[in-house]
Amino acid sequence: MTEALLEQVINGLMMGSIYVLVALGLVLIYGVMHVVNFAHGVLFTLGGYLGHFFFSQCWDNYWVATLLSMLSVGLVGYALERGVFRPLSGNLRNQVIASLGLILAFENAVIALWGPNALQWKVASTEQLVSLGELRFSVHHLGIIALTMAMITALGLFLKHTRFGTAIRATSQNQEAALVVGIPVQRVQWSTFALGSALAALGGCLVGPLFLVFPQMGDVPLVKGLAGILLGGMGSVPGAVVGGLILGVTESVSTLFLPTDYRDSIAFMVMVGILLFRPQGLWGQRVRGEE
C-alpha cells in the first residue's frame, strides 16, 4: 500500500505540475488584465501540436521543438492580446465571450490542419526508465516535475527581482497607480499574455510525448488549472502553484480508496470544501469592492 501511495503521489505531482503550468498562465493574465482567458486550454493544445510539428518536420530535437513551440504560441498570445482582448478591454462580458469563441476557432483550426486523429510524439525520454524499488517511471515523467519546479523558481525570481517582474506585480496590484508611476501598462499586458501563453505551450509539449497529441488535450488541464487558481486564490502566483499540486495529488491518491470514475469529482469536492472555509482561496486576499 505504501508503494501504491508513493506511486500515486508521484503521478499526482506530475499531473499537478501540468495543472500548475496552466494555472500560472491564467493567474498572470488575470492579474494584469482582470480577465479569465478560457481559450488558455486551446493554447495548451496548440503548443502540443506545434511542438510535434517542429519535432517531426524541422528539428529532431525535443528541446528545440519545445522552445520553438513556446515562442510561436507566445506570439499567438501577443496577437490575441492586441487583436482580441485589448480592443474589448473594459467590457468583461465581451472578453469572456470572445475567449469562448476562440476555443471553437482554435480547436477547429487544429483539426483542419492536423486532422481529428491523435498524433504520437515519440521522444527518447519517454522510453528511458528509472526504477524506484518496485516502481518504475519514465525519465520524462520525473522530468516534468523537475522542469516545472525549475520554471516556478525562475518565474518567482523574475517577478520578485527584475524590473519587469516588478512592473507586472505593480500592474496587477493597481493598474492606474502603475500608470501614474510610469509603468508601460500596455507593454506589461501584452508581454504577460505572451508569457502565459508560452507556459501553456510548455505544458502541451511536456504532456504530448507522454500520452498523445489530440484536439481536446487542453480541455482537462484548463478546467483543473482554473480549479487550481480558485483553490489557491485568484491572482496569487504561489496560490496557483500550491492549488495545482494539491489538485493533482488529491485526485490521484483518491483513486486508491474510491473508484477511479470519481477522480474528477473528488478534485472538485476538495476545491469546494476549501472555498467554503476560505472563500478567497488559500493565498488569496480579500480585496475591497471585489467580493
Add this chain to the structure above:
Amino acid sequence: MKSIPSLLGAALLALCTLAPVAQAQNKVQIGIVTALTGPMAAPGVFQMNGFKLAAEELNAGGGITVAGRKYSVELKVYDTRANPSEGATAMQRLATVDKVPVVLGELSSGVAAAIAPIAQDYSLPFILTVPTGPNLTEQSNPYLFRVNANNQQLNVALAEFLSKQGWSPISFIAWNNDAGRGGVNGIKELLPAAKDGYVGYFNVGEVDFSSHIANVRNSKSQAVMLFMDEEPGSLAIKQIRDAGLKLNLVGTLAMGSDRFLKRLDAQKLDGMLQYNAFPPNADVPRIKKFSQLYKAKFGEEAHGFSAQSYDGLMVAVAAMQAAGTVSDGKAIRDALTKLNHAGVIGNIKFDAKGQANPQVYVTQWCANGSRRILYPDSAKAGCGAG
C-alpha cells in the same frame, strides 16, 4: 410520312445494337451501410475493402448467375458516420428508393440496433459483418443476420482459454460504456474461479492510466484484461510496461493486427494475448488465399473486418442464387436461414436467431513482432502464424 419507315428502321437498328449491351448491363445493386467518415472511419475502410474485394472477384468472373440470368454486382454505399439517424436515413433510402434486395455492413452496434427494425419493416434482409453487441441478434428480427462472432462468443472462447491458465486474481481496465462494462461482467461470469482483482473504467478521451495501473499493481493481479480499442489500448500497454508491472496482458481483437504494432514496439507487446476473429497468417488454405489476394490489392495485412465483410457479400450472393431472385427479400431471407457457406472465416451457417458461429482464436504477440495462435488447440501454431 416518308420518314416513318426510315425512323422505324433506325429504331430497330438501334435496338439491335443495344440488345447485347443491355444484356451485359443486367446488374444487381447490393446495399452497403458503413462509416466512411467520423470516429469509425478507420475500421470502415477495412469493411469496405472486404466488400470491394468480393464484388470485384464476382464481376471478374463474369458476374453472378441467378435463375439463369447473368448479373454484374454493384455496391450501393451509404456513409452512416457511426450515427444512428444517418444510418436510419440510409436504410430507408436503400429500401424505398434504391430498392436493393439485401443490405450488408455497419460497424457500430448502436447504429445496427437503430436500423435493423427498418430493414424488417421492408422485408429486407440485413447482414451484419462487424458489430459485436450480443443483443442485436436477440431482438426476434427474422431479417437480421450476423456473419461475425458476437461479444458473447468471443468472451466464451477467451474465458475457456483463460480458465486453463489459472490466472488469479484478474484485473480489468475497460471503457466506461456498454461494451466495456458488459465485457467485464461477461468475462467475470465465465471465470468464476478467478478472484476479483481491480476493476476500473475510463472515459473516452482519457489518456492517463496511471491511477488504474497503481490499483492493478496493488491488487497483486496475475493478469489484466483491457477492454478497449486501438488508441487507448496502445497507451495503456505502454504505461503498464513502463510502470514495470509483471503480469499477463489480455486484449481485444483491436490489439492483434500489424496496424496496432505500428503504435508500439514488439518488445512492449511481447507476450500479450488477445482474442481474435481472424488470424491473417494462419496456415489454412482459405485464409492464405484471402490474405494474399488482399495484400496484392491493398498492400497491407488482411484484416478480420475485411474477411468477415467479404464472406458477408458472398453469403448474400449465394442466398440470391439459392432463392432464384434478385428482388424478393422474403425469399432471400428464407434462403439465408438454410444456407451453409464455406467462407474465409470458416463455415457460415446461421442459427435460429440469425447468428453464425465462426471460429474464435486466441493469439499472442511474439518478441519479433509476429503472432502465434494459442487457441483453439486444433489451430495452434507458432510465431508468424497468427
